[in-house]
Amino acid sequence: MARNPIADEVAIVGVGSTGFSRDSGGRSAKALACEASIRAIRDAGLGPGDIDGLVGAAEPGGPQPQEMSAALGLPQVSHFSSPTPVAVFALVDAMNAIYAGSCDTVLLYFAYTRLPWNSRSAAQDPFRRRHTLGVMPAPESVNAAAAYAAWASRYIHEYDVPREAFGRVALNARAGAKHNPLAAMKAPLNMEGYLGARMIREPLCLLDMDVPVDGADAFVLTRTERARAITKSPIVIHAATVGLVGTNDEDQLPSLARHGQHVVVESLRSKSDLWLEDVDIFFPYDGFSIITLGWFENFGWCGPGGAGRFLEEHWDEASGRVMIDGRIPVNPHGGSLSEGATRGSGHIREAVMQLRGDADARQVPGARNALVGCGGFFFNSQGAILRRL
Amino acid sequence: MALSEIPSDAELVERFPYANIDHDSKALYTGWLEKRLRMNRCDDCQRFHHPPKPVCPSCWCSSLVPSEVSGRGTIHLAMFLHQGPPAPGVDYEKAPHPVVTVELEEQEGLRFTSTVVGCAPEEIRIGALVELDWVDRFGAPFPVFRLVGSR
Ligand SMILES: [Zn+2]
Numbered sequence: 095m096a097r098n099p100i101a102d103e104v105a106i107v108g109v110g111s112t113g114f115s116r117d118s119g120g121r122s123a124k125a126l127a128c129e130a131s132i133r134a135i136r137d138a139g140l141g142p143g144d145i146d147g148l149v150g151a152a153e154p155g156g157p158q159p160q161e162m163s164a165a166l167g168l169p170q171v172s173h174f175s176s177p178t179p180v181a182v183f184a185l186v187d188a189m190n191a192i193y194a195g196s197c198d199t200v201l202l203y204f205a206y207t208r209l210p211w212n213s214r215s216a217a218q219d220p221f222r223r224r225h226t227l228g229v230m231p232a233p234e235s236v237n238a239a240a241a242y243a244a245w246a247s248r249y250i251h252e253y254d255v256p257r258e259a260f261g262r263v264a265l266n267a268r269a270g271a272k273h274n275p276l277a278a279m280k281a282p283l284n285m286e287g288y289l290g291a292r293m294i295r296e297p298l299c300l301l302d303m304d305v306p307v308d309g310a311d312a313f314v315l316t317r318t319e320r321a322r323a324i325t326k327s328p329i330v331i332h333a334a335t336v337g338l339v340g341t342n343d344e345d346q347l348p349s350l351a352r353h354g355q356h357v358v359v360e361s362l363r364s365k366s367d368l369w370l371e372d373v374d375i376f377f378p379y380d381g382f383s384i385i386t387l388g389w390f391e392n393f394g395w396c397g398p399g400g401a402g403r404f405l406e407e408h409w410d411e412a413s414g415r416v417m418i419d420g421r422i423p424v425n426p427h428g429g430s431l432s433e434g435a436t437r438g439s440g441h442i443r444e445a446v447m448q449l450r451g452d453a454d455a456r457q458v459p460g461a462r463n464a465l466v467g468c469g470g471f472f473f474n475s476q477g478a479i480l481r482r483l
Numbered sequence: 484m485a486l487s488e489i490p491s492d493a494e495l496v497e498r499f500p501y502a503n504i505d506h507d508s509k510a511l512y513t514g515w516l517e518k519r520l521r522m523n524r525c526d527d528c529q530r531f532h533h534p535p536k537p538v539c540p541s542c543w544c545s546s547l548v549p550s551e552v553s554g555r556g557t558i559h560l561a562m563f564l565h566q567g568p569p570a571p572g573v574d575y576e577k578a579p580h581p582v583v584t585v586e587l588e589e590q591e592g593l594r595f596t597s598t599v600v601g602c603a604p605e606e607i608r609i610g611a612l613v614e615l616d617w618v619d620r621f622g623a624p625f626p627v628f629r630l631v632g633s634r
Pocket of ligand 1: 525526527528529530539540541542543544
């Protein structure tokens with residue numbers, strides 16, 4: 095066992111979301127962040143004077159912590175930061191700050207806004223047009239998003255994987271979104287629809303990529319001891335980690351057999367009393383479908399190259415989605431592919447809602463433990479295990 | 484290249500409008516102007532690395548020599564862009580634009596990413612042997628690959 099003194103010591107006591115859409119109707123990212131934050135603080139039964147820590151993911155176009163403090167009129171905070179996306183970087187920072195005593199109660203927020211380079215309609219918005227990327231890159235790059243299409247080509251080459259393997263990730267997400275009022279993409283999708291979708295970066299098509307949205311999620315975290323005064327069964331962070339290997343430049347990554355996800359899995363496993371056999375819901379990140387297949391294999395649900403077959407074997411025809419061993423749903427909220435590109439905050443929010451028993455039509459009866467694999471292969475791999483005490 | 488021909492930093496930035504050039508990568512782009520692909524090689528342990536870093540990641544030696552590589556290698560990753568950033572000679576409507584990462588023969592795991600010219604898309608496969616060639620982009624040389632034997 096690795097040292098994990100923080101296990102179960104920090105709890106998530108408030109959740110708020112605006113829901114997600116392809117167009118927020120002229121609202122700023124800050125407005126969305128404020129709405130989600132106020133909901134989360136009220137959900138916790140707290141007020142502005144109770145918040146002494148502020149952590150906001152540094153999403154492009156999103157508000158800085160000091161702007162949020164000013165907008166929400168927080169009297170004083172003793173810890174604030176803006177960790178780089180995706181979501182577990184910010185979760186870990188909030189968790190550590192509380193446990194270390196830098197602050198007692200953190201407002202953790204994530205605000206997403208479509209930008210001119212990932213949304214045609216956003217490019218028409220004069221207010222958004224000023225967000226520019228600097229140098230217009232050459233097409234011959236496998237940096238950032240393109241890396242997943244490039245490595246998907248390798249994955250297909252090494253394991254002879256059919257497109258349907260990727261398609262099942264997209265179908266599962268869409269089936270979940272149907273029952274999630276917060277989700278952006280609810281139109282029914284079948285395999286024929288997936289296979290016919292427009293190629294973007296072949297071998298990946300439009301439906302292999304998360305959907306840019308406007309919207310925000312927020313959470314309130316505090317010491318578990320304090321959370322017990324608020325609720326009988328707090329949702330706690332049992333273990334959380336990030337993972338990085340030395341050679342992580344996208345095109346120099348040694349192989350699909352050794353990258354950030356492997357470090358996350360080893361770290362999480364060594365910190366946790368719970369593992370796959372204890373999991374009630376699985377949240378593999380799906381910014382790109384290839385990432386999801388990676389999480390299935392690297393967590394050990396199946397072997398390398400086997401995720402497509404695994405999804406097929408554990409497919410529930412009646413609901414059109416994955417049910418591992420007929421019991422464990424996967425991204426039941428619709429994930430980034432269909433709820434919207436929340437870069438992991440949606441996965442964490444749904445985990446908390448499920449563990450609280452507040453997931454309505456999506457509720458997994460008696461869910462106690464959730465496993466989150468967040469981020470991709472290169473420099474944002476992360477994981478968390480959340481549980482209901 | 485004669486000393487007088489070494490471009491100033493300002494000129495280098497001007498010649499490669501699509502590149503994020505810094506002090507660690509300027510030797511790479513200076514090489515392109517001579518149609519040479521030079522990658523950082525450690526003067527101590529002799530290992531190459533890419534993209535250019537300020538120290539050798541294998542031994543922390545900071546004596547790095549931009550050293551020409553052959554540009555021969557094997558396609559390791561291959562994707563086809565159906566849309567993407569605009570570039571001269573790239574017409575996504577006409578045909579998907581290939582982007583490949585090539586594992587160079589000099590060292591296992593040493594890779595360089597560019598496009599492949601002079602062949603049909605279906606010939607661009609992982610495992611195919613390629614060699615280096617140069618095309619013009621915005622009036623400066625740009626390194627690309629060709630399938631071996633396709634010239
Ligand atoms: Zn060295």
